[in-house]
Amino acid sequence: MTWETVIGLEVHTQLSTCSKIFSGASTAYGAEPNTQADAVSIALPGVLPVLNKGAVERAIRFGLAIGAHIAPRSVFARKNYFYPDLPKGYQISQFDLPVVGMGALKIQVEPLSGNAKPYEKTVRITRAHLEEDAGKSVHGAAQGMTGVDLNRAGTPLLEIVSEPDMCSPAEAVAYAKALHTLVRWIGISDGNMQEGSFRCDVNVSVRRKGEPLGTRREIKNLNSFKFMQQAIDYEVQWQIDTIESGGKIQQATVLFNPDTGETRAMRSKEDAHDYRYFPDPDLLPLAITPEMMVEVRSAMPELPEARRMRYIEQYGLTSYDASALTSSREMADYFDSCVSLAGPANAKLAANWIIGEVSAQLNRDNLDIAQCPVSPQQLHGMLIRIADNTISNSGAKEVFRTLWSEGGDADAIIEAKGLKQVSDSSAIELLVDGILADNADKVAEYRSGKEKLFGFFVGLAMKASKGKANPTQLNEILQKKLAG
């Protein structure tokens, strides 16, 4: 019996405004509890919300990036429920009239297992709406007591709701990653998952092939892609096992426990709140003027998908490389800087180095491309020396290590370390002649068919040249001389 998985995501992304969505209090992360809780944040009697234009502008930017309809008129609604970290007793959100309507996001899926090939897919985004974040309950703040920190209360969020278009954990993760890249790319969120700036709720259901949609369970608050994959894996298997053993899936909200790798129901549908949504009478409907649209549109950067396509078409990069380079705007900008200095002819070389050595070192040192100690100018200095055969690949690695740890400039390092490769064919010929003469027995063996020995001669020649011989030239000369 084959099962199908159906997945939809709701992502809360914190917008990168300096102040809160309905007040002037700061949104900076990590301040002492309640130092960023102004009169509006703590919901004193008589205070009123005033909409932050920056949050609206960011929502529009997102809508444009996914090709969505931007509502010229949308409405803020109150979602009523009691919770200690919800100071007004209601959250201001958008309900039936959100600011961003149906759009779509193209994703590149890397299947997680097996030999399946990467593929492309388009995920529809149902809507995105503005809302305020709640505060935090701090348990054990004092002996046996729960404290409330309202610094986060009123932080602007964009809730992005997808259609249930994904049918594997790999697709869900690819979508989440693409969305994560996008919100950072267009500068609406810092996307910091540890600080809760990008939180995913995943709706999962399973069905037998060809049957109608199954009952879904919602995995709440996943803040890493790894956990997301683990949680969906577990949840899917759990649902299949439950049904196959004769059980029924009840609609529920579940939490993922990273320690056990399991999901567990938090509340069932029966406990679901009646939120009593109604339009917030303190806020006028949000009107977005054509002028504001023009203003935001004119400031939009080239989007990741467009740039990916450009890399493939303009520079002949593979789809995989183009995706890797557009995994963040900083990465793509780094690549673009290198290419603009080194020329389009060296684009592939630049791509290989950035995806290879540069990324590996960044990972090892746990750095972001924006913090890369080797600037595009420095990398370019090295790339052109690879391109013009001044240094060999191994020499380049030495140059790069030095650039990374000590800085400086490629040419100076090549000079100081004597890494310039010998590309003078007469010098190489001389060297090869000497080696062949010293190893006449091996030459004879080679000529009698033991061609494996070629590597032995290359090694000797390289050693003799202290690694500086141009490997291509060396190969050619060796081939010629050994052929006799």
Add this chain to the structure above:
Amino acid sequence: MLNSSLKQMAAALRANEISSVELTGLYLERIAAHNPSYNAYITVNPEMSLQQARLADEMLARGQAQPLTGIPIGQKDIFCAKGWRTTCGSKMLADFIAPYDAHVIEQFNAAGAINLGKTNMDEFAMGSSNETSYFGPVKNPWDQTRVPGGSSGGAASAVAARLCAAATGTDTGGSIRQPAALCGITGIKPTYGTVSRYGMIAFASSLDQAGPMARSAEDCALLLNAMTGFDERDSTSLQREKEDYVRDLDLPLKGLRIGLPREFFAEGLSPDVAARVEDALSEYRRLGAVTVDISLPNSKLAVPVYYVLAPAEASSNLSRYDGVRYGYRAPEYADITEMYEKSRSQGFGNEVKRRIMIGTYVLSHGYYDAYYLQAQKIRRLIAQDFAEAFKQCDVIMGPTSPSTAFRLGEKGDDPVQMYLSDIYTIAVNLAGLPGMSIPCGFGDNGMPVGMQIIGDYFSEARMLNAAHQYQLATDWHSRSPV
């Protein structure tokens, strides 16, 4: 001095015939002597008031006085005033000291007016008799066995009893006009959005509007000048040129077209109130106005629509009183749910709880369309009725309330009877229009009768002009119970 107009008081202050400290002291003495009987004030703070008066005297001495500098105003206890206990008439906020000033308070402070104290009110402005106040009922100065109306009952009583020079009120369904009528004073609720709601404790946000309550239309005009103005902290505040509401007071009324809605002169109206309103209309005709019959066919739906929408908004607005951050918290509870339940059960009075329950119900899943959405539709129809009517007339006149002040406790058991006390005022809030009440005589029981004037949007100056001309020709507004 107690019966002087604000203009006269300001002149006396400027002429140094009396200082603000003396004037404030005079009122504080009256409050000390008489407030125990009227219960018009919840909080007085002589030290803070006199400190303001000293500053006002300095402004006067420097020749920097504005029209209200040095004049003691009773502030409804719904306005947050920095350092002042601000209770909203509720046990929930009985110990709440406001850490900031409402826009209205800021405006009066900037004008150099004196905050004389916080006036009593129905709890969270929910009531029409001032009997729902946690701090006890307010008495009508004309007859202490009778109610002053509500919710701004403390303000109306204080103005009538000369316990302040003037006062502020708020009006969600009639809370300025009805107590003004029942206490024989003048009050105006301006167009929705004219006075910022910032710092005014919310009852029903789409209906709440602050306004002045005073002894005359002229006084109200002066107060309104201080209260209005755009405030970016209130998203519903209207961005308009600041108006001078005094400017048109002296215009003649010749040709003024007064619309008389037949629905306001029908069943349910006390004959004595009807008679006094007719008398007033005769006076207006004598002053050159003409009356036209109009109809507001949907106005009969105003009360039921209001009692869906106002509780709906209130049920949400009052959710913040949960005992977590400020306000009343029950002394004993087992867990967070019980803390909410007990704090709110003990902290709110019955009328507030009733409205929270109604509001919660009408917003609930499965009822929202039938109640809330339906009510919003009728609300638009009611506004359209007025728009039609104002094609035929400049102002609308009629009774403010169907009867004169009733006895304390008389309607306590019957919320619907109590709600009908606002039958003529509520439609005005639903439409967001300005409305006012002026005294126009006395009923059979000797209690004041109020006449309501309703204007089109932003026609406050015209309404105040109509009221002022009537008050020049009559003396009902200057009758005093004390």
